[in-house]
C-alpha cells in the first residue's frame with residue numbers, strides 16, 4: 001500500500017564525528033549508573049538501512065536552516081539551534097530502556113520547500129524503522145517535513161499538535177513556503193488527497209496572530225488552546241479537546257520554543273511576553289500526549305542561540321526532549337511491570353511482598 005521510499009537528498013549530511021556534531025559532556029566513567037547521553041548515543045548514516053527498532057528509540061536529526069525564518073522576515077540564528085541543543089543534551093543521565101541514535105543533519109537546499117522535502121525523506125526512513133525522529137531546529141518550516149515524512153511512512157496524514165504562540169497557518173506566498181506556513185502546507189496536502197486535516201494549536205497568543213489567521217484556523221477546523229488552558233484545573237478539559245482533535249490519527253508533535261514566556265525562552269526569533277511556563281500543567285499535557293503512544297515524531301523549533309541568555313532557551317529545549325525520553329521509559333517500565341504482574345497473578349495469589357513495583 002505504501003509508496004516506494006524516497007531516495008536521500010544531497011543536502012542530507014550523515015553524522016561525521018567532530019565536524020557537525022557536538023555530543024560531549026561530563027564523563028564519570030563507563031558504568032551504567034553514571035553514563036550520560038554523549039556516551040550512550042549511537043551514530044548512524046541513513047544511507048545504510050536502519051534496523052528495526054523495538055525499544056523506544058529516539059533518532060536525532062538536525063534541521064540546520066533558518067531560510068524559512070528569513071523568508072518570513074524573522075530574526076536569524078536558528079540554523080545554529082541543532083548544535084546548541086546537542087551540546088545541552090550531552091551531559092543528561094542515560095535513561096534505561098531508551099536508545100539514542102544521532103542521524104545527522106539536513107542542510108539548506110535551493111529553496112525552503114526543497115529543504116522540507118529533504119527532511120521528509122529522512123523522517124520517513126526513521127519512522128519506517130519504528131523509531132521516533134526528534135528534529136532539532138531550526139526554523140519552524142521543519143514542521144511540514146516532519147508531517148510529510150510521517151504521512152509517507154504510514155500512508156495517512158498524522159494529526160498536527162503544535163505548542164506555539166503562532167498558528168503558522170499563513171497563506172503560502174508566490175515565492176514559496178516559509179517558517180509561518182508549515183501547517184498551511186499540511187492542510188493543503190490533506191485537501192489535495194481528501195484526507196482530514198487535524199490540527200491542535202496549544203498556547204496560541206491573540207497578540208501574535210492577525211484576525212485573518214484565526215479565521216483560517218476556523219476554516220481549517222483547528223482546535224485552539226490559549227495560555228489560560230494551561231492551568232492545572234483546566235488540564236482535563238484541554239486533554240479531552242486535544243484527544244478529540246487527534247481522534248484515531250497518529251501525531252506529529254511540534255514544540256516551537258516561542259510558546260514559552262520570554263523569561264524562559266528569550267532565545268527565539270519572536271519572544272513572547274506572556275507565554276507558557278514550563279510548569280506542572282504544561283508537563284502534564286506533554287506527558288499525556290506521549291502516553292497516548294500515538295506520537296510518531298517530534299520537532300523542537302526556532303532555537304536561536306545568538307539571542308539566548310545563558311543558554312536558557314537551549315536548556316529548556318533540551319529538557320523537553322529529556323522529558324519526552326523519560327516518559328517513554330516510564331511507559332516501557334509500566335508495560336513490563338504489567339506483564340510481570342499478570343505472570344505473577346497466574347502463578348501465585350496473595351503474596352504480601354508483591355506490592356512494590
Ligand SMILES: [Mn+2]
Nearest residue numbers: 140164168256
Ligand atoms: Mn511556529
